[in-house]
Amino acid sequence: MSSQTLKDARQYEEKIGKAVPETDRPLFHLSSYSGWMNDPNGFSYYKGEYHLFYQYFPYDNRWGPMHWAHATTKDFLNWKYQPAALAPDTRPDADGCFSGSAIELDDGSHLLFYTGVNVTDKYQVYVQQQCVAIKDKDGEEYVKYEGNPVLTSKDLPEGYSRYDFRDPKIFRQKDGLFAAVMCACKDKDGRIAYYTSKDGFDWQFKGILAENNGRFGTIWECPDFFELDGKHVLICSPMNMRKTRTKYNSGNGTMCLIGEFDEENTKLIEEVDQPIDGGIDFYAPTTMLTPDGRRVMVAWMQNWETIVYGSKDQFPWFGMMTTPRELHVIDNHLCQTPVRELNNLRRNKVEYKDISVSDWMSLEGVNGRIIDMTVNVRPHETEDYKHFELRFAQGEDMFVSVRYRRSDGFVTVDRRYSGIRNAVINQRKMKVKDTDGFIKLRVILDRFSAEVFINDGEQVISTTFYTPQSANGISFSSDGVAVMDVEKYDLSFD
């Protein structure tokens, strides 16, 4: 039996979400059905489909008491909205069902592991506890466990905060036990707590997997931990980052630590750290393992620091997810490429080879707002170039640009001229590997966003923009002579 709060949310989303014309949404990026979306949650494979839930407030384009929305897909691109899965309607989650994860149990049921928050304590601050909800093999609804919460601050070591204890990510260890990593905090500093369980309900504290010690922001939200290509990877979203020269931006960032897992001591032996996406809109990435063995990541293609609430006037939804991305660790570096299923949407190939670029130019047939385009740039044999720039979503006086500057190896994404009226962060820079003027940019556009995969996914920058769809031009320039090959496809399900 679902509660009135959940019924209300479902009724509301059905009314609002259903009425949104398809062309008012991205084609293949999951956008909020109605109202607000933040973190992806419960990314999992269950009963022949991929499931993705998300932080959801259906009633407004702003964050509010968190529900879990629900969508399913067979190919990571063609999403089907399902009725909202969780609402804040029990005592431990009376003020919100915060982020979490999902897994299939041995009996064929689907378990959601999430953070319940309530402000019942005297300080009126969110107390955070971990809860579970379960859908039976043949059930229709995610039913909250009567024994919730299954983890409280009593399950943390001495001195840990009860207000920053959230975002459990469940997975299976090699020995078959369930394990979960979650955000924890001591002395206002981020820690990753590690728990194990035989059944997903009864959890035991194992240890602290990693400690920030003031290095990367403060609290590490939404952790994920997995083995990939022989290494162990911890992903998290640190709050309050400090800008560094070449790696990190200020505000809410994302990061991965790559190293070895010392299982006996439940410690990640760190080797390298890396930002995950250097663009404007990216936060709270989370992963799943597909049945064919791929580690696929999806993130909120938005960031707390760059929210443009104004879009409510345009659409009754706010927030979208990135294209799901396949991950690899190559030479201790996390690489990302769009899921291979995206290739099935490619239509109308347009190809150019050895085009010399100096002054602004465009190419016949190279335009559009739902495209997959790869631009391979190199210096001219006899002349050189210092900057290469690519503009898209280009109309009369509007465009979004990606610039590569050889002198310092920075790629800049710039949406100042996308028609945006908000003075939020509209430019971001990311340093790329020195490749002597050779750079490969794969640009995925889907009406309101761009994801640029640099040098086969060594680095990625993602941004949203709400430029009118009629602005669909693409142009290129360099200040010397660069040579490029361009391969462009429209993306479509038809």
Ligand code: FRU
């Ligand atoms: C990250 C986050 C999570 C929390 C959720 C609340 O974006 O702050 O830590 O669970 O959002 O919506």
